[in-house]
Amino acid sequence: MTATTEAKARVPAMEGWFSIDENQPHLIGTQCTSCKSYFFPKETFFCRNPRCSGDEFDEVELSRTGKIWSYTTNHYQPPAPYMAPDPFVPYTIAAVALDIEGMVVLGQVASGVDPDELSSGMEVELVVEKLYEDDENEFMVWKWRPIAASSQPNTPPKGDN
Amino acid sequence: MSNDVAILGVGMHKWGKWGKNFVEYGVKACLDALKDAGIEWTDVDFVSGADTVRNGYPGYVAGATFAQALGWTGARVASSYAACASGATGMNAARAQILAGMADVALVIGADTTPKGFLAPTSGDRPDDPDWLRFRLLGAANPTYFGLYARRRMELYGATEKDFAKVKVKNAAHGFKNSYARYNKKFTEEEVLNSPMVSDPLRLFEICATSDGAAAVVLTSMDFARKHTANPIKIAAISTVTPTYPNTVIEMPNFATDSSAVVGLPDAPFRDSIAKAAYEEAGLGPEDLDLAEVYDLSSALELDWYENIGLCKEGEAERLLNDGETTMGGRVPVNPSGGLACFGEAVPAQAISQVCELTWQLRGAAGERQVKGAKVGLTVNQGLFGHGSSVIVTK
Known part of the structure; x- marks a missing residue:
């Protein structure tokens, strides 16, 4: 498992939703050119603000830091299409409030973070980690990691669980 | 009228x-x-x-x-x-x-x-369907969202796991003799708190099952x-409202809320607006309610609904519960049927069953779970993707 990991290509599990830049990954949303409202995932054909009829959008990088709104750890394996590792490993999901965009965005919490250390209001930043893999690719997804944790040695996500 | x-x-x-x-x-x-x-x-x-x-x-x-x-x-x-x-x-x-x-x-x-x-999304490879994608990219089954709301109550209002367990204990006692309920079993707080953790802080006995x-x-x-x-x-009101933009509370099956950066917050968050529309239509308010059937997809979510339907102010639901106001015999019993805690969810039947219960209650025909003198009742519920549901039933 781990021996072949190095050779695999890292591709986004969902094309166009986020950049997988190692140092500064961003979620990619859109902003209505008329009313300036933000959207994630991208809105591309008609503005969802009911008092705006904008139909042009700029692609924008969303703030890569925010504050935890809430969080939960899943102890049961969810059904497909979730690609769970075998054996299943519990994982934490955080809802994170982005100040500038005025929105809350979900994401798994980075591996190795102890959920007992999390709290509402805690500052987190966006990272990318492997979600699952096949024979050729590692499929990457965005995750949230406490900013305090990032000052520690940056251990890459493990190839197996 | x-x-x-x-x-x-x-x-x-x-x-x-x-x-x-x-x-x-x-x-x-x-x-x-x-x-x-x-x-x-x-x-x-x-x-x-x-x-x-x-x-x-x-x-x-x-x-x-x-x-x-x-x-x-x-x-x-x-x-x-x-x-x-x-x-x-x-x-x-x-x-x-x-x-x-x-x-x-x-x-x-x-x-x-x-x-x-778990209720699962429609099968196949469906990257255009947010309901499919939330499972694929996040592993966010429904209890994930319930867990987020529950943790939020703990962080904001000091709610405890014991409070959440009490909701289950209350509803299990309410539905104990309901012949239509799937589960006719009383629970102790200890039993609830010893059940396996599902989406922290919510445990197995606090998350509604799926039923026929x-x-x-x-x-x-x-x-x-x-x-x-x-x-x-009589039915005095049926509210089937959508959220008002921007919907700033994260909801199934979404990845993100709407943005309030430009438009600002709406007058009422979605869940508040569901009952509000029903009250306005009926010309009644929360002070008129004798009972309510709310959608307890999780034990903690029932506490959110107390506030959403105006039984108390934000952050006071735990006090309402602990004072026994929402228990049979209290000021405004909530889920006298036993709620989803005793039924489990049979999706298309659920909002109708809430109205069946209110009808029996208002007729005075609810037997051992009768709320004495019930004249006005409210149901509230919410459908995935933004369907509000609230019915006010009166004598």
Whole structure:
């Protein structure tokens, strides 16, 4: 498992939703050119603000830091299409409030973070980690990691669980 | 009060895991509701089906499915899907027909057969469907969202796991002798707190199961009802509102909320706005309620609903619970039926079953779980993707 990991290509599990830049990954949303409202995932054909009829959008990088709104750890394996590792490993999901965009965005919490250390209001930043893999690719997804944790040695996500 | 319609009959099939065709459950509920109303199937001139998406094509066209099962009569028919709010949408379709003078007698029916375990998205490779994507990219099954709301209550208002367990204990006691409930078992706080963790801080006994079940109501014009009964129970309001942009609370199946950066926060968050629209339509307020049936998808979510329907201010739900105000015998019992805690969720039947319970309560026919002197009740519920559902029932 781990021996072949190095050779695999890292591709986004969902094309166009986020950049997988190692140092500064961003979620990619859109902003209505008329009313300036933000959207994630991208809105591309008609503005969802009911008092705006904008139909042009700029692609924008969303703030890569925010504050935890809430969080939960899943102890049961969810059904497909979730690609769970075998054996299943519990994982934490955080809802994170982005100040500038005025929105809350979900994401798994980075591996190795102890959920007992999390709290509402805690500052987190966006990272990318492997979600699952096949024979050729590692499929990457965005995750949230406490900013305090990032000052520690940056251990890459493990190839197996 | 010219916008009232009567609830002339109600009927249910017991909730459970029977593994039979959903149509069988639904027909039983329909026959009970017709008998309760004292009318014949051939008297029905509008059939309103609440759809199920888990039982193939017959589930997508539930109105016609049940019309055929009961015997084609040439009645007008509609089928509605609004996830958990499908029953309310079905009742609203029937009410609109009656109030428009296009029908006198409507039968509304919702029934489901559900698979074991987590409700899963439609299968196949569906990257354009946010309901599929939230499982793929996040592993966010429904309890994830319930866990987020529960943790938020702990962080903001100091709610405890014990508070959440108490909701389950209360509802289990309420539904203990409800012959339509799937689970007739009392729980202790300790049993709840010892059940396996699912989506922290919520445990297995605090998250609603999926069930088979069916519920039906016969709705009629007030004139028709008065020919059959002196004091018909009435529907005073049905709220089926959408959120107002921007919807700033994260909700199933979404990855993100709307943005309030430019537009600012709405007057009322979505869940508050659901009951608010019902109150406005009925000309009533939370102070008028004698009881409520709220959608306790999780124990902690019931506490959110107390605040959303105005039983108390934000952050006070735990106090309301601990003071016994929402327990049988309290100021405003919540989920006297036992709620989803005792039923589990049979999606299209659920909003209809809430109305069945209120009808029995307002008739004074709820037996051992009777809320004394009940005159006004409210149901509230919410369907995936933004379907509000709240019904106010009065004497």
